[in-house]
Amino acid sequence: MKQRIIKVHPADNVLVALADLQAGEEVTYNNNRYKILEFVPAKHKFAIADIPQGGEIIMYGVLVGKAQSHIPVGGLLSTGNVVHAANSFLTGSSHTDWHKPDVSKWQNQTFNGYHREDGSVGTANYWLVIPMVFCENRNIEVLQEALVKPLGYGRKKTYEIKAQQLISKIKAGGQIEEVLYTEINGDTTRASGDKLFPNVDGIKFLSHTGGCGGTRQDATTLCGLLAGYITHPNVAGATVLSLGCQNAEVRILQEEINKRSPQFNKPLYILDQQKTGKEADLLELAIRQTLAGLMQANANTRKPAPLSKLVIGLECGGSDGFSGISANPAIGYTSDLLVALGGSVILAEFPELCGVEQNLIDRCLDKNNAERFASLVRSYSQRAEEAGSGFYMNPSPGNIKDGLITDAIKSAGAAKKGGTSPVADVLDYPEKVTKPGLNLLCTPGNDVESTTAEVGSGANIVLFTTGLGTPTGNPVTPVIKIATNTTLFNRMSDIIDINTGTIVEGDETIEQAGERILDYVVKVASGEIEVSAVRHGQDDFIPWKRGVSL
Known part of the structure; x- marks a missing residue:
């Protein structure tokens, strides 16, 4: 650690500890010496000027709180002596002068992505399977089980192997501590075997808890979000399952797709369970159409694109x-x-x-x-x-x-x-x-x-x-x-x-x-590096209902 404290903005009246500072320790910043009055953990702040009760605390050059009690020089800022405060704001002024950074190094650089007909470029190539309403989540799970591993996209659960080792040992009368563990890096590994569609990165299933029972605004917003994913440059096409009677109507989804992509022409298959009838017929049709769509998606390959497409x-x-x-x-x-x-x-x-x-x-x-x-x-x-x-x-x-x-x-x-x-x-x-x-x-x-x-x-x-x-x-x-x-x-x-x-x-x-x-x-x-979240199959998807969520 080459430095122990830092001042984020010249106007600040606090310093940030980059390492634990002990009570009685003296630190120097810009030739000013400060005696630490109490233990200041790394990442916390201490005052560099006396701040009276009600006084403003400035960090990043803006108001970030007010003192609930007097904070002396060298005193720790805590939830016990600081309360949230922020500046009000007004429209009308504008200061858009900007000093652009030097980008000559990247001016002619490209990345290899998937070009879409609307001019966007994807950094990946996925097929989506989406329910219009939570009632279809079970069918989504059935499709996931039917398609993912047979197509070579499944992941072998290494912790499942570890659990099986433990269970076998217990059945044999042994103790858990006796199990010999093998080296495991992460919680998942790629399934063995080649992918049937090598140019498709995977099939993703966007299960959710919305689509009906909430407000009509929630349903329309959900359709807009789903349309955003269907038209996304990283998506080659989608299979959509509708029950047929939910608030999140297929009509609204199609309107939202047209807003985002007026000339939309990706393969899109929308199935209505109540019109189709038997569940088996619905799932068989969904599998058939999804495989047809994957064949089309597999025809797309990575090609150079300017960084402006990011x-x-x-x-x-x-x-x-x-x-x-x-x-x-x-x-x-x-x-x-x-x-x-x-x-x-x-x-x-x-x-x-x-x-x-x-x-x-x-x-x-x-x-x-x-x-x-x-x-x-x-x-x-x-x-x-x-x-x-x-x-x-x-x-x-x-x-x-x-x-x-x-x-x-x-x-x-x-x-x-x-x-x-x-x-x-x-x-x-x-x-x-x-x-x-x-x-x-x-x-x-x-x-x-x-x-x-x-x-x-x-x-x-x-x-x-x-x-x-x-x-x-x-x-x-x-x-x-x-x-x-x-x-x-x-x-x-x-x-x-x-x-x-x-x-x-x-x-x-x-x-x-x-x-x-x-x-x-x-x-x-460009697909040259697989990030940790992708490697672990961390597919988090939570639509926001327009209520209060902080």
């Missing part, structure tokens, strides 16, 4: 006190590089933009987007308050334990994922990204709901930062997991792909890490 979703989960110092600003720089190359990035998780709204409003390229963003944030915040759970309740126990003690501290660091480029568009869930540049997408802060939404809006790669570790993935889009600290990267190397703890340790700059991440993205997009 759409990157930006996500964080299991954040810690280093998230806003290392991983988030690193992918923020990656975002700026991609925007400068003509690509698109998606910054979502609106509850985690609390306190930095003004900065994003000022970066909007037009007034309508600024006003739409402000309106979406205000209405979302109001719904949360009405439910008795405001944005200030967003940090999880794990976040708080690792230094993110107010929502504004968490949000100011989370917003770093969006880099510094102007805001090209503001989208409401589940709208599709249509413009290059930085897009703001209204989603919850919930990891899986937000990742599901970003992919539904068109993300063909997701960059996911974590300080505590999370296995989150997606059925059709590679989710690249990025550790904020080296300890996590080493401890959970089976589910983490990239380490940015090098920034905290002083071995790498934010810009160097951001460039390294973009190089990695290009390899993943």
Whole structure:
């Protein structure tokens, strides 16, 4: 560890501990010496100026809290002496001047992707099987069992083998401790045998609990999300099962598909169980049509595409006190590089933009987007308050334990994922990204709901930062997991792909890490690297009902 403390922004009145600081220890920053008054764990903050009761706490150059009691120089900031506070925001101003990073290194670089007739390019090639309503989930499971392993996409469950070893030993009268374990890396391995369709990465089954019984708005929103996946560049085609009487009508799904792809021509098979009749007839027809579709999908092969065809979703989960110092600003720089190359990035998780709204409003390229963003944030915040759970309740126990003690501290660091480029568009869930540049997408802060939404809006790669570790993935889009600290990267190397703890340790700059991440993205997009979430079959898919979810 080359440095023990860091100041994130010149205007801050707190410093961040990069290592545990003991009571009585003296530390120096910019020739100023500070005596630590009490133990400050790594990732937590201490005051560098006396902060009176009610005084403002500034971090990342913005208001992130107020003191509930006097905090002396060298005093630890905690949930006991700090309460959430954030600046209000107004529309009307605009500061969209932007210093583009040097992208000459990547100007003529390409990735090998799957070209679709609508001009988009996929980083993968999947077939989808989708229920319109939860009533069809069992049939989806039957199709999954019938198709996945016979086609060579199944995964041999290594922990099932381990359990069988234990069971056999117990049956023989032995003790569990006597079982000889073999080396197991991860919880799944590829099934043996060749895939029948080598150019198709897999068949994905998007089971869910919606489609009926909720509000009509929920049903329409679900249809929009499903349409986003069906028209997604990483998807070759889909088989859809409908019961026939649900709120999420096939008619609505087709309308949502046409909104996103007016000239839609992928193979799409929609089956109505109540019209077909017997379950056996439905499933036999679904299998026959799916196999026909897979034959068409297999005809598509990877070809070079410009980096401008990349759409990157930006996500964080299991954040810690280093998230806003290392991983988030690193992918923020990656975002700026991609925007400068003509690509698109998606910054979502609106509850985690609390306190930095003004900065994003000022970066909007037009007034309508600024006003739409402000309106979406205000209405979302109001719904949360009405439910008795405001944005200030967003940090999880794990976040708080690792230094993110107010929502504004968490949000100011989370917003770093969006880099510094102007805001090209503001989208409401589940709208599709249509413009290059930085897009703001209204989603919850919930990891899986937000990742599901970003992919539904068109993300063909997701960059996911974590300080505590999370296995989150997606059925059709590679989710690249990025550790904020080296300890996590080493401890959970089976589910983490990239380490940015090098920034905290002083071995790498934010810009160097951001460039390294973009190089990695290009390899993943070309199918040269299989990320951990894909390798483990981590197919998380949770549609967001437009209620309050933080």
